[in-house]
Amino acid sequence: MVSTLRAAAPALREEGARIEVNHVSHAFALKGDRLPVLDDISLTVEPGEFVALLGPSGCGKSTLLRLVAGLDAPSKGALRADGMPIEGPDPSRVVVFQDPTLFPWRTVRENVGLGPQAQGALRPKEARREVNARIDAALELVGLSAFADAHPHQLSGGMAQRAALARALVNDPRLLVLDEPFGKLDSLTRIRMQGELVRLWQRASFSVLLVTHDVEEALFVANRVIVLSERPARIVSEVRNDLPYPRHRDDPKLVALRREVLARLGLAA
Numbered sequence: 001m002v003s004t005l006r007a008a009a010p011a012l013r014e015e016g017a018r019i020e021v022n023h024v025s026h027a028f029a030l031k032g033d034r035l036p037v038l039d040d041i042s043l044t045v046e047p048g049e050f051v052a053l054l055g056p057s058g059c060g061k062s063t064l065l066r067l068v069a070g071l072d073a074p075s076k077g078a079l080r081a082d083g084m085p086i087e088g089p090d091p092s093r094v095v096v097f098q099d100p101t102l103f104p105w106r107t108v109r110e111n112v113g114l115g116p117q118a119q120g121a122l123r124p125k126e127a128r129r130e131v132n133a134r135i136d137a138a139l140e141l142v143g144l145s146a147f148a149d150a151h152p153h154q155l156s157g158g159m160a161q162r163a164a165l166a167r168a169l170v171n172d173p174r175l176l177v178l179d180e181p182f183g184k185l186d187s188l189t190r191i192r193m194q195g196e197l198v199r200l201w202q203r204a205s206f207s208v209l210l211v212t213h214d215v216e217e218a219l220f221v222a223n224r225v226i227v228l229s230e231r232p233a234r235i236v237s238e239v240r241n242d243l244p245y246p247r248h249r250d251d252p253k254l255v256a257l258r259r260e261v262l263a264r265l266g267l268a269a
Contacts, residue, residue, distance in 0.1 A: 017047065017207050018047050018207070019068060022077055025040055026064075026074050037060040037063045038074075043235065045207050045209055048207055050208040050221060051209050052222035053228060055227065055230075055233060058231060061228060062179050065095070069177050071089060092175065093173065093177060094177065096161075096164050103152075107151055108144055108152075109149065112135050112163060113135050114167060115167060115171040134170050134172070138170040141166065141203070142166045158193055161193060176207070176208045180211055220254070227264050227265060236264055239257060239260060239261055
């Protein structure tokens with residue numbers, strides 16, 4: 001169980017996936033026209049790295065995540081995970097969206113166990129025991145052990161998002177792909193969840209690719225922030241954040257980085 005979720009792993013052990021995005025462009029067909037969304041994007045996520053994609057709303061951040069997750073194929077360019085082409089979804093790359101999308105008729109435990117169940121890992125009896133142990137470990141990691149038998153309507157927004165994270169973690173991902181996972185939470189819950197996400201990442205050592213439009217959130221959680229332009233998205237700049245964890249929001253260095261990123265987004269004033 002410990003090896004499955006790497007619960008006792010130190011921060012930044014190189015167990016996460018290495019993701020390469022090479023000269024990727026993408027466009028949608030819209031009423032007979034071509035709508036460019038991404039323009040020649042190249043970036044690398046190193047094993048165990050936490051990278052945030054930051055840019056204006058609608059610039060193409062979520063589209064890039066879908067390409068990395070293998071949910072869509074790029075119009076041009078190539079994506080690789082650990083040197084292998086990304087040609088479709090894979091259990092090692094798990095997506096957590098803004099909405100928890102929990103099944104209301106299932107308990108928290110049953111929702112968390114959906115991944116192993118879909119992979120047919122609930123048979124035979126030995127496999128069921130292993131999966132149950134993984135579910136227990138995931139629930140413990142996100143602090144929901146006491147709510148394993150609760151239903152989604154009995155959870156707060158933050159607890160529901162924790163359940164979604166547990167559902168991702170039970171698959172032992174090497175890359176966690178996060179599409180504004182805290183965007184619909186109130187500000188206090190969002191702050192708490194940001195800290196919890198960092199602690200989960202440090203313990204489990206997966207790589208993370210996070211989409212957000214919140215400058216402070218990106219700088220609080222990530223090693224590196226990729227700043228994107230308006231659609232079609234291009235990489236404007238990369239900001240490396242070497243501040244140690246846990247970080248403090250009033251740290252003068254963090255405040256200075258925030259000003260720097262805002263300036264690169266054209267919002268210095």
